[in-house]
Each structure stands twice: as structure tokens, then as C-alpha cells.
Amino acid sequence: LTVPIAGYSVKLMQGSFYQHRGTRLHYAVDMLAPRNTPVLAVESGTIGRLFNSNAGGLTIYQKSPDGKFVYYYAHLERYADNLHDGDPVARNQVIGYVGTSGNAPPNTPHLHFAISKIDGTSVFRGTPIDPFEVYNNELTAR
Numbered sequence: 854l855t856v857p858i859a860g861y862s863v864k865l866m867q868g869s870f871y872q873h874r875g876t877r878l879h880y881a882v883d884m885l886a887p888r889n890t891p892v893l894a895v896e897s898g899t900i901g902r903l904f905n906s907n908a909g910g911l912t913i914y915q916k917s918p919d920g921k922f923v924y925y926y927a928h929l930e931r932y933a934d935n936l937h938d939g940d941p942v943a944r945n946q947v948i949g950y951v952g953t954s955g956n957a958p959p960n961t962p963h964l965h966f967a968i969s970k971i972d973g974t975s976v977f978r979g980t981p982i983d984p985f986e987v988y989n990n991e992l993t994a995r
């Protein structure tokens with residue numbers, strides 16, 4: 854997988870997953886970056902849906918080519934132009950821009966990025982996986 858923000862250090866992803874936020878666990882990594890930094894598709898696949906939620910703000914659910922994983926990108930400032938549900942995307946394609954939509958602090962633009970392994974109960978929700986572990990394992994396997 855490509856890191857969704859160009860040049861972002863995998864080490865910085867460590868420890869964000871499972872961090873408590875109030876009463877909830879946080880099954881994602883928060884990647885700090887300046888507002889409007891491009892957000893890249895971490896692999897090829899399809900846009901599952903573009904969704905505006907109270908918590909996540911402008912979000913993207915991207916499916917892996919085999920449909921076994923969903924990549925979730927939240928708090929976007931905006932989507933890439935002409936991005937639609939069902940569109941195919943290529944690895945490294947710009948799909949949106951870092952922002953503070955939803956419940957992100959207005960002075961802390963960041964990408965909330967999550968990976969789910971789809972287990973059949975829902976097309977978009979499955980078992981959350983720690984992105985740090987995924988990237989770190991890929992690095993050490995090289």
C-alpha cells in the first residue's frame with residue numbers, strides 16, 4: 854500500500870490506533886498535514902461511496918480490487934474534482950484534500966485513515982486493522 858499522504862513517515866502512525874477518544878476506541882490513524890494536502894489512494898480499487906457524516910465530515914470509502922478491504926479517509930476539505938461513487942481509482946491517484954470537516958478540531962487539519970477487513974456482514978464495515986502494522990510489516994518484509 855502507498856501511504857495516503859506523500860512523504861508521511863510510517864513511524865508517525867504508531868500508537869494512534871486503539872487510542873481512547875472519550876468513551877470510544879479509535880480504530881484509525883490520524884495523520885497531521887497542512888490543509889489541502891493531497892490525499893492519495895493507497896492502492897487501486899473503486900470508490901465505494903462518498904459520504905458526508907457528522908463525525909467524519911467529507912469521507913471516502915474505497916474498496917480494494919478483491920473487495921476484501923475497505924480504506925476509509927475522513928475529515929477531507931474537499932473531494933478531488935469529478936470523483937463519484939463507483940469510480941475506479943489508481944494507486945497514488947489524488948482522491949481528496951486534507952481538511953477539518955466533521956468533528957476534527959478546526960485548527961488541526963488531519964487525515965483520519967482506517968483499514969477494515971470485510972467479513973461479510975456489511976459492504977463497508979468489517980474488522981478494523983491497524984494501518985501502522987500493515988505498513989510496518991510491508992517495510993520489514995522488503
Ligand SMILES: [Zn+2]
Pocket residue numbers: 879881882883964965966
Ligand atoms: Zn481520527
